[in-house]
Ligand SMILES: [Zn+2]
């Protein structure tokens with residue numbers, strides 16, 4: 136099936152975005168809000184924002200958030216917002232330092248993802264994007280991995296409350312989507328699929344192929360852990376060998392994706408080696424999948440990505456352009472106005488000059504019996520998960 140772009144039709148996209156997102160700021164920390172700021176700037180300079188409808192986020196209420204987090208934890212986040220010495224529930228750690236206004240900043244991002252989800256579900260937009268969202272590590276009782284409130288779980292709960300029967304979640308962040316998996320581990324209405332670096336080599340240490348869900352949710356957690364060093368072609372081979380198969384078989388009403396870009400070869404926190412070009416291809420695949428299996432209903436969230444100047448702005452600008460059905464060629468030059476703006480801010484780092492890295496991903500199709508770590512990883516996931524969907528792990532057409 137063709138993408139909307141190939142059909143010559145633009146997609147109708149809501150971008151939930153407000154400057155107050157930038158208040159989610161841990162200070163000296165990899166999760167700097169600069170990455171979002173310069174992304175929106177690049178998208179604007181390339182004319183991508185003109186193709187989207189921008190919707191202001193609204194903070195999630197305490198009542199909304201109780202669908203995701205315990206009252207004790209929400210009280211802890213409030214306390215941490217006014218007490219710089221707060222320690223507890225994962226807050227005040229090196230990963231999740233506390234800062235003034237933390238509760239409001241996190242609630243705004245969570246509300247943004249909830250709003251984006253409902254824009255799509257209610258038909259106000261075909262696709263919606265919240266690049267500040269995707270905070271997939273936050274747990275019911277604790278902050279984790281730079282994530283204070285789990286906007287993904289809130290968005291999916293909002294979809295279920297609004298009448299969705301089946302929600303498929305695909306997480307392509309380099310880290311396992313543990314908080315989302317945990318929230319829905321025994322819920323048959325939500326399929327969580329996570330493609331990530333092998334947890335034996337990376338935070339958070341979960342996400343083995345053997346984690347497939349529990350009770351009535353047996354089969355609805357799918358994990359595809361990849362060897363360190365996996366690059367564009369290998370990543371896309373693995374994705375194609377698992378994700379479309381299980382998502383199609385699940386027959387979702389809507390596709391929710393976490394589009395973390397810390398799979399990039401320059402990312403300081405992880406060890407996969409994708410290029411911008413490969414990441415762009417991944418977004419194209421997710422977009423196609425939404426049209427193929429979910430009637431075009433697609434909620435795209437951000438996530439990790441710590442190449443704040445060289446990776447995140449390019450990759451998520453590609454995400455926005457792809458969602459709008461007007462992808463940007465990777466050969467496109469970065470506008471001088473963007474570079475000048477960053478220089479005026481005192482940023483001296485080497486900045487990219489083009490929207491891609493000169494690669495043309497050419498993944499070959501997966502075949503059973505491969506002996507590499509990557510092929511064994513693909514087989515392990517198919518062996519664990521495919522039978523639970525009535526699919527044949529050894530049939531490459533499945
Ligand atoms: Zn579309």
Ligand SMILES: [Zn+2]
Pocket residue numbers: 308309310395397438439440
């Ligand atoms: Zn991550």
